[in-house]
Amino acid sequence: MVQCMFASLHLQGSCRKASCSSSRDESRQRVKFTDERVCKSHLLNCCPHDILSGTRMDLGECSKIHDLALRADYEISSKERDLFFELDAVDHLESFIADCDRRTELAKKRLVETQEEISAEVAAKAEKVHALNEEIGKLLAKAEQLGAEGNVDEAQTVLQEVERVRTKKKDAEEEYRNSMPASSFQQQKLRVCEVCSAYLGLHDNDRRLADHFGGKLHLGFIQIREKLELLKKTVQDKQERRNQERLKRREEREREERMKKRTKSRSRERKRSRSRDRDRERRRRRSRSASREKRRSHSRSKERDRRRRHRSRSRSRSRHSREHSHKSSRDRDHERESKRSPSERRSDGLNGRTESRRHDDREAGEI
Known part of the structure; x- marks a missing residue:
């Protein structure tokens, strides 16, 4: 009976352990190596809880998650990109080594007091x-x-x-x-x-x-101290590399900004040159139109002068022709008058005076 009771208790305990282990496995399967609950020192194989296990200074189980599968995932991902988990590991190991150094100093003080x-x-x-x-x-x-x-x-x-x-x-x-x-x-x-x-x-x-x-x-302890120095050097190298990359990106941005400014200034200069060319072309067109207008006005004035001279010449020619015809008619009348008799002269003289008056009056009206 007692054996049956111990067997049942043993089975219950084993079932509890199995259920706890299965729940832990399920929770770890849901966690990724980037989670804050994962020990970054364990991922880098330098956690003091792992290194000092089984020694006089065994620290027990770490408060964070330790899993070899997560370490393998981290090693694969760290080849593709820098995750900088070394910073967390350096902080962890530095605090641990500082505690160890404090214990060393306290032990030295005790020896000085006792010996x-x-x-x-x-x-x-x-x-x-x-x-x-x-x-x-x-x-x-x-x-x-x-x-x-x-x-x-x-x-x-x-x-x-x-x-x-x-x-x-x-x-x-x-x-x-x-x-x-x-x-x-x-x-x-x-x-x-x-x-x-x-x-x-x-x-x-x-x-x-x-x-x-x-x-x-x-x-x-030697391994922990050496690992700490190696991590510090790795962090320093990565920070220098990152600073160089930042400086390079900054120089590239400044170069791009300078190129943009140059292109903008060139585009402004092109626009200004185009506007100057347009203004120059407008002035040329205006000067051409003004010269054309001047030539046209000059030609118009020449044409007007020519027409005026032509009119004056035609008027003078008509007047001269009229005078010449008048003189020739008077000469012909004088010849006819000289050939006629005195009685005819007298009668024609009266008629001639009236006709000459009418003729003079007509010419005066035309003028």
């Missing part, structure tokens, strides 16, 4: 021992990594370098031991790691140092 004060010379010698310990740990971690990858010869070369550094460390420890009392030397002197803010001992053995510097926590 005995030593002189500057002794502190420098202790710092030299710590630096050699750090170098040995890094070399051992590198040798282990090369051995795991199958590069045996390179790993042997690194181990030889480790032996040389160990010799330097022994000399440094001897100097440090001779510079302070034996009771103080036996105390564990600690140091804070500048990368991951973990505590390192002055007398840690090689295995402890290799585990620290080759561990996931230390390497994860």
Whole structure:
């Protein structure tokens, strides 16, 4: 009976988990990688929640959506256009590294408060021992990594370098031991790691140092810091490229505006030249019409003068012809009168006077 109850409870729990997972999958299917709820650091493979998972400083689940399918979509789209998700990732990693640096400073203050004060010379010698310990740990971690990858010869070369550094460390420890009392030397002197803010001992053995510097926590912080520097450089390069593109577009716009102004000025100049040509043509036409009118008036005046002269000539000719005919008629009458008798002359004289008077009166009326 109890087994049946546990089985039913187990089935209910599994059904709830399946329903929750199915609802999450459905919600993620509806979300795109450009959504604000998606972690941009996860898309760029640098989220601290992913890198430090399973370490002493495991941050748990990220508050934003992590999905490998969305990362694949982003990688495909980022090849076609710049989305500038690096800005969000830089802000995220900078805030995380700032918190880590604050923890490092607090740890250093605690060590200063808890450990005995030593002189500057002794502190420098202790710092030299710590630096050699750090170098040995890094070399051992590198040798282990090369051995795991199958590069045996390179790993042997690194181990030889480790032996040389160990010799330097022994000399440094001897100097440090001779510079302070034996009771103080036996105390564990600690140091804070500048990368991951973990505590390192002055007398840690090689295995402890290799585990620290080759561990996931230390390497994860190194990866985060390197990724942050790389993202900063990428953002700077993209901003410079964008600024150059903006400057280029601005120069193109200014060039287009200058071209438009030139075309406008040319069109205005053409219009002005056309208007000047039209005005010049109008003046020419006016001058031509004025010259024609002047020639016409001059010809009219010449024609009038010619007609006037012709009339005066015709009048003078008619008058002369009349006078000549009058003289010839008088001469003929005088001859006839001389041939006639005195009695006829007297009678004709009276008639002639009356006729001559009538003739004179007629000529005077015509004139």
